[in-house]
Amino acid sequence: MKNKGYIRFCTLKLLAVVRTRDKSKACRNGDLFDSSNPHPLLPRPAFCPQLAARRMAEQEEKKTYIPTSSCVFPPSSIQLGQVISDPAFPCRPLLPSTETNILIDTAITKATRSTFNRTLDRQKHRGFDLGFQRLGMGRFRRGIRYEDTYTFKARETESFEPSNAFVQDVVNSWYVVDFMGTSNYKRPVYVITGVIVVQDGSVTRRKTRVLDGLIPGTKRSSHKVKLESFDILTPVVFAFKLLKISCKLGGVEVKRENYIEGAYW
Secondary structure, X not given: OHHHHHHHHHHHHHHHHHHOOOOOOEOOOOOEOXXXXXXXXXXXXXXXXXXXXXXXXXXXXXXXXXXXXXOOOXXXXXXXXXXXXXXXXXXXXXXXXXXXXXXXXXXXXXXXXXXXXXXXXXXXXXXXXXXXXXXXXEEEEEEEEEEEEEEEEEEEEEEEOOOHHHHHHHHHOHHHHHHHHHOOOOOOEEEEEEEEEEEEEEEEEEEEEEEEEEEXXXXXXXXXXXXXXXXXXXXXXXXXXXXXXXXXXXXXXXEEEEEOOOOOO
């Protein structure tokens, strides 16, 4: 047992020495040292162009826009550069209405589209599925599923990339300092960095209420479907994009990242 332990120790030490060799030296398998290969004595994994292209496409098409709870918010209620405390309520800014938002010091990108069609399934996002529960010797499952279909004739997207100076101004603003101070700087704030505004369209909502029961020898299922639709003629905010900002006392160690929880597009 002692010999086996000593041999293992020598092997690990040799591997550590090989990994730290100069990158210009060749490994035993004939390949140059590659930092992406965790084990330089083993051949590097084969390069797959299809897999690399798919990963790149997934990164480029990362979902960042979060849909609003309903298409009732006018563009004036959810604006670029607006600072909020809760992603669930983008229309509630921290800044009082008597003051203006922090000035955006970078370019604002705008894009328009003639038609816009989307279908949104809110079952998992809203968390209505309550799962299985025991009912005597049987069990039942109940839940609600919302399937919304949006059709609009006009869509406009506005977004900007906040600079470090802009983020620092947000952290140093008095209302953000007051908000973070109440939680001892444990709660972050969010900045609206993109909005999708739509108009001249309709919304169709399909609500399905499910109740499944399972009793020994008997299985019952009930599905109730309710349809409702309405038209939207004036501009409303359909979705928004957020930047999450956190820091420590005194506005130091500022961290920024895109908030993508609940994002669909």
